[in-house]
Amino acid sequence: MNWAATALHRLERAGYRSGAARREVVDLLAAEPCAVTALEIDRRLDSVGRASVYRTLDQLDRLHLVQRVEIGGDAAGYERIDPDQHHHHLICEECGRLTPFVSEVLEKAIERISREADFEVTAHDVVLRGACSTCAGDA
Amino acid sequence: MNWAATALHRLERAGYRSGAARREVVDLLAAEPCAVTALEIDRRLDSVGRASVYRTLDQLDRLHLVQRVEIGGDAAGYERIDPDQHHHHLICEECGRLTPFVSEVLEKAIERISREADFEVTAHDVVLRGACSTCAGDA
DNA sequence: ATCTGTGCAAATAGTTTGCATCCTC
DNA sequence: GAGGATGCAAACTATTTGCACAGAT
Numbered sequence: 001m002n003w004a005a006t007a008l009h010r011l012e013r014a015g016y017r018s019g020a021a022r023r024e025v026v027d028l029l030a031a032e033p034c035a036v037t038a039l040e041i042d043r044r045l046d047s048v049g050r051a052s053v054y055r056t057l058d059q060l061d062r063l064h065l066v067q068r069v070e071i072g073g074d075a076a077g078y079e080r081i082d083p084d085q086h087h088h089h090l091i092c093e094e095c096g097r098l099t100p101f102v103s104e105v106l107e108k109a110i111e112r113i114s115r116e117a118d119f120e121v122t123a124h125d126v127v128l129r130g131a132c133s134t135c136a137g138d139a
Numbered sequence: 140m141n142w143a144a145t146a147l148h149r150l151e152r153a154g155y156r157s158g159a160a161r162r163e164v165v166d167l168l169a170a171e172p173c174a175v176t177a178l179e180i181d182r183r184l185d186s187v188g189r190a191s192v193y194r195t196l197d198q199l200d201r202l203h204l205v206q207r208v209e210i211g212g213d214a215a216g217y218e219r220i221d222p223d224q225h226h227h228h229l230i231c232e233e234c235g236r237l238t239p240f241v242s243e244v245l246e247k248a249i250e251r252i253s254r255e256a257d258f259e260v261t262a263h264d265v266v267l268r269g270a271c272s273t274c275a276g277d278a
Numbered sequence: 279a280t281c282t283g284t285g286c287a288a289a290t291a292g293t294t295t296g297c298a299t300c301c302t303c
Numbered sequence: 304g305a306g307g308a309t310g311c312a313a314a315c316t317a318t319t320t321g322c323a324c325a326g327a328t
Contacts, residue, residue: 016308017302017303017306017308018301018302018303018308019300019301019307019308020301020308020309021309021310022308037292038292038293039291039292039293047310048309048310049309049310049311050293050310050311051294051295051309051310051311051312052308052309052310054292054293054294055294055308055309068211070209070266072207074291074292074317074318075291075292075293076292076293090256090258090260093261099258101252101256103248103251105247105248106249108244108248109242109244109245109247109248110245110265110267112244113240113242113244113245113267114267114269117240117267118272119231119238119267119270119271119272119275120269120270120271120275121229121267121268121269122232122268122269122270123267123268123269124265124266124267125266125267125268126249126263126264126265127263127264127265128249128252128253128256128258128260128262128263128264129260129261129262129263129264130253130258130259130260130261131258132258132259133257133258136258136259155282155283156281156282156283156326156327156328157283157326157327157328158282158284158327159283159326160283160284160285161283161284176317177318178316178317178318186285187285188284188285188286189285189286189318190284190285190286190319190320191283191284193317193318194283194284213292213316213317214316214318215317215318
């Protein structure tokens with residue numbers, strides 16, 4: 001079962017009724033492998049009101065179907081949580097570009113911290129900042 | 140040399156003139172080991188205008204003397220960058236409490252990623268979310 | 279004396295809320 | 304038919320900017 005179907009199913013089980021706006025937002029997120037901004041979603045979906053975008057993102061976040069990614073500046077990014085696509089981000093401080101990456105060692109380290117800390121870790125977010133290959137060349 | 144002195148020195152060398160507001164903000168950050176919000180700083184420093192708080196934080200961030208920490212919700216936190224105090228954060232999604240932690244394994248993993256990625260990593264930020272021992276007890 | 283730093287208030291930008299209406303169940 | 308879902312516009316909140324004046328060099 002793909003992410004979109006799972007998400008709609010879980011929303012339904014959580015007691016939410018089905019609506020056009022939410023379906024459109026879910027579809028957009030399903031097609032986007034990395035983080036998108038709420039305003040970006042609003043801009044791309046003419047038939048959906050801004051409030052519905054935020055409301056849907058909030059619901060998805062609460063059900064852990066989507067993860068909030070703190071992109072450096074003003075707006076927050078959101079991306080679907082999909083075990084097969086788990087990744088973290090490199091953010092270029094020059095051009096703002098967001099690049100996903102995967103690291104087995106990092107995941108192991110985080111698992112170990114979760115186990116050792118007196119804290120029940122349910123989600124984690126790693127952001128590395130610096131200069132991407134393109135921008136680093138300028139220096 | 141302590142952080143406050145280093146910071147003021149580096150600001151001077153970066154061409155900034157000395158001013159009362161900035162000195163107060165630097166002093167407050169120097170005394171605070173973990174993240175503080177801009178509005179929190181503004182609230183605690185009556186004689187300093189809000190704009191000066193943001194301007195100072197921006198300058199310190201640019202010089203990598205301070206690091207922006209993305210606390211979950213609305214406001215961003217700032218904390219001094221001090222090699223001796225390097226740490227990451229656990230955020231409780233129930234009560235919002237911020238707890239610092241240190242992990243050698245994690246740092247090694249990040250160093251390795253930096254080395255292997257085609258990306259010049261200058262800073263990193265790890266946030267683990269979940270429930271702190273107090274809140275997990277309620278469940 | 280010059281030019282930067284600062285406080286204040288107004289302007290922005292992202293996000294949230296109130297409410298009338300539409301649509302799902 | 305009842306109650307949740309949605310769009311619009313207004314409200315909020317964090318952050319930024321314009322500007323006149325104080326202070327540093």
